[in-house]
Amino acid sequence: MSYVPASDRYTKMSYRRCGHSGVKLPAISLGLWHNFGSITPFVIQQSILRTAFDCGITHFDLANNYGPPYGEAERNFGMHMERDWKPHRDELFISTKAGYDMWEGPYGNFGSRKYLISSIDQSLKRMHVDYVDVFYHHRPDPETPIEETMGALDQIVRSGKALYVGISNYDAEQTREAVRVLKELGTPCLIHQPSYSLLNRRIENNGVLATLRAENVGCICFAPLANGLLTGKYLHGIPADSRAARDPRYLKADNITQEQLQKIARLNEIAIRRGQSLTQMALSWVLRDPVVTSALIGASKPEQILENVKASELALRFAGRRIAADARGGLDLYDTEGWESGPVVWLMGAEGPGLSQQALAAAQLRLYIPIEPATESLNVAAAAAVCLFEQRRRRRFGANGARRG
Numbered sequence: 001m002s003y004v005p006a007s008d009r010y011t012k013m014s015y016r017r018c019g020h021s022g023v024k025l026p027a028i029s030l031g032l033w034h035n036f037g038s039i040t041p042f043v044i045q046q047s048i049l050r051t052a053f054d055c056g057i058t059h060f061d062l063a064n065n066y067g068p069p070y071g072e073a074e075r076n077f078g079m080h081m082e083r084d085w086k087p088h089r090d091e092l093f094i095s096t097k098a099g100y101d102m103w104e105g106p107y108g109n110f111g112s113r114k115y116l117i118s119s120i121d122q123s124l125k126r127m128h129v130d131y132v133d134v135f136y137h138h139r140p141d142p143e144t145p146i147e148e149t150m151g152a153l154d155q156i157v158r159s160g161k162a163l164y165v166g167i168s169n170y171d172a173e174q175t176r177e178a179v180r181v182l183k184e185l186g187t188p189c190l191i192h193q194p195s196y197s198l199l200n201r202r203i204e205n206n207g208v209l210a211t212l213r214a215e216n217v218g219c220i221c222f223a224p225l226a227n228g229l230l231t232g233k234y235l236h237g238i239p240a241d242s243r244a245a246r247d248p249r250y251l252k253a254d255n256i257t258q259e260q261l262q263k264i265a266r267l268n269e270i271a272i273r274r275g276q277s278l279t280q281m282a283l284s285w286v287l288r289d290p291v292v293t294s295a296l297i298g299a300s301k302p303e304q305i306l307e308n309v310k311a312s313e314l315a316l317r318f319a320g321r322r323i324a325a326d327a328r329g330g331l332d333l334y335d336t337e338g339w340e341s342g343p344v345v346w347l348m349g350a351e352g353p354g355l356s357q358q359a360l361a362a363a364q365l366r367l368y369i370p371i372e373p374a375t376e377s378l379n380v381a382a383a384a385a386v387c388l389f390e391q392r393r394r395r396r397f398g399a400n401g402a403r404r405g
Contacts, residue, residue, distance in 0.1 A: 003084040006054035012309065013056025018218030018293045021190055023164065025093060025294040027287055028308050029059035029220060035300050036076050037067035044301065049080055051302035053088070055309045061193075061220075061296055062127070063097035063138060064119050070102055074126035081128045089129070096123045097168060097193075099138025111141030111149035120161050134190055135162035137178075139169040146174075150181040157187045168193035168222075172207030179215045189217050191293065196221035198230060198267060198282050199260070209291055218293040221286050225297060230282040231304075234261065235268060280310055290322065322347055323365045324355055325387050330366030333390060339365055340394040346387055351379040 006012075015024040030052045036045050049060070066073035074096065085092060098119035101109045108115060120135055135156055137149055153165040165187060167178050175192060182189045192212055194203045200223070203209050212219050225231050234256065264278070271281035286295045297308050323339060324330065324347045347363050349355035360366065369386055371378060378386070 003050055005050075005088065009054050009056045011056075012054075013058075016290075016293050018191055019212075020216035021164075021188070021218065023093070023190060023218070025059050025218070025220065026057050027294055028055075028057055028283065029061055029294045029296045030057050030305070031061045031222065031296045031298050032073045032077060033063075033066050033298050035298055036062075036073040038069065038072055040300065042076065042079070045076060046080060046084065047302045048299050048305060050084065051305045052299075053092075055305060057305070057309070058091060059093040059095070059294065061095045062123075063100075063136075064123050065100050065102050071122075071126055074123055078126050078128035093133045094127070094129065095134040095136060095166070096120075096127070096132050097136035097138040098123075099136070099141070099168070110139075111137055111144040111152075113148055113152040113155070116149070116152040117156065120156050124161060131160060132162050134164040134166050136166040136168050136191075136193060140167075140171075140174045146177055147181055150178055150185060154182065154185040154187040164190035166191040166193060166218075169195075170208075172211045175208060175211050175217070176215065179217060189215075191218040191220055193220050193222055193296070195223045196286060196292070197224050197226045198285055199226045199263070209289070213291045219291050220294045220296050221292055222296045224286045224295040225279060225282055229256070229260065229264060230267070230278055232268060232278040235265060235278075277307065279307055283308060322363045323367055323387075324348075324360055324363035325367055325369055325383050326355060326360075330368040333367045333369050333387065336367060339367065340391050344391060346384065348380050348383050348387075 014027045016027055017023075018025050030049070035048070052060075060077070062073055062077060064071065064074065081089075098116050099109075099111060102115075102119060107118065116137065120132075123132070124130065135153065137153060140146075141149060153162075156162045157165055165182065167175065167189060170178060170192065179189045192208070194208055196203050196219075209219070211217075228234070267281070268278045271278045274281060276284070283295050283297070286292055297304075299305050299308070322345045325333070326349075347355060347360075355363075367387075369378060369383060
């Protein structure tokens with residue numbers, strides 16, 4: 001029987017703008033890293049993909065060496081494409097990558113033009129698709145000039161094999177350089193894929209997040225659940241069906257320290273007080289920052305997809321819409337419609353200097369508070385009173401209801 005997607009799938013997921021582009025990605029995306037190789041039965045893979053799409057997850061993320069063995073995840077995905085997804089190709093956002101070891105010899109690793117272009121050709125054949133939506137360089141190459149690597153990505157887009165390009169595992173300086181080169185070539189960098197979680201906040205401290213914000217590049221975080229440590233599985237030891245027990249290549253039981261387990265237990269207590277599972281809190285925490293477009297999760301069974309999707313709903317509920325109130329520019333507070341609906345987080349600066357550029361960049365909308373010409377600025381209390389009164393008035397009477405005094 002052919003697969004018929006849930007008719008309400010797009011009402012179950014929020015979609016977030018990817019940098020300064022026309023692309024929106026689901027708040028939760030599905031990575032086919034560990035569970036789409038030879039270990040997981042084909043029917044379980046099929047159920048995971050169908051459940052994800054039924055929940056509004058449109059983005060499936062792969063790489064040339066995902067498996068095990070290398071290439072197996074793409075081969076299996078190609079069979080799923082033939083069985084289920086060909087009719088829905090235009091509703092999917094498919095990515096793959098190259099940069100790590102894939103085949104023997106000097107041309108099957110890192111970032112040469114030969115490796116990247118050979119790799120995309122192989123990936124398209126394995127996945128039974130004509131193009132991917134985004135092709136990543138999977139890690140920086142210390143020996144190949146970045147102009148060659150980015151030039152290969154540019155060529156892949158111009159040849160129709162990918163619509164967009166991205167980078168992964170690049171530090172802040174490497175990111176700035178890659179973005180610059182791609183911009184000069186005319187193929188902007190759409191997205192960066194770094195590791196980010198409650199247990200790994202490196203990109204906050206090493207400048208990567210700030211660079212992505214400044215360059216208007218999207219961010220999709222891998223390992224937001226720290227390879228399963230933030231799922232609650234490990235609160236009472238290492239279960240037999242866990243990644244550490246079944247496939248210890250990336251999470252070894254010996255590396256799970258008592259300190260980590262204590263930290264996870266404390267985080268779980270916080271999640272319970274918030275009315276969330278540990279998984280939901282970890283994902284909503286990652287999604288709190290507007291520069292983060294999507295959280296990339298893996299799943300070994302469909303039930304995990306359902307729990308993870310709840311996190312995107314909670315992220316919206318807790319975060320609200322960020323509106324900058326400014327006396328120096330933006331849309332008129334009184335003449336702009338629609339901003340008052342849903343949760344709102346007001347961003348306000350000190351009297352005089354106002355909001356910082358970083359705060360303005362984080363805002364999704366900038367509203368101007370009209371003031372008398374003789375008044376240079378409003379203090380925070382006065383600005384807050386004006387904005388909150390107008391918000392309450394609109395919610396009670398509508399945008400064109402009772403007139404302001």
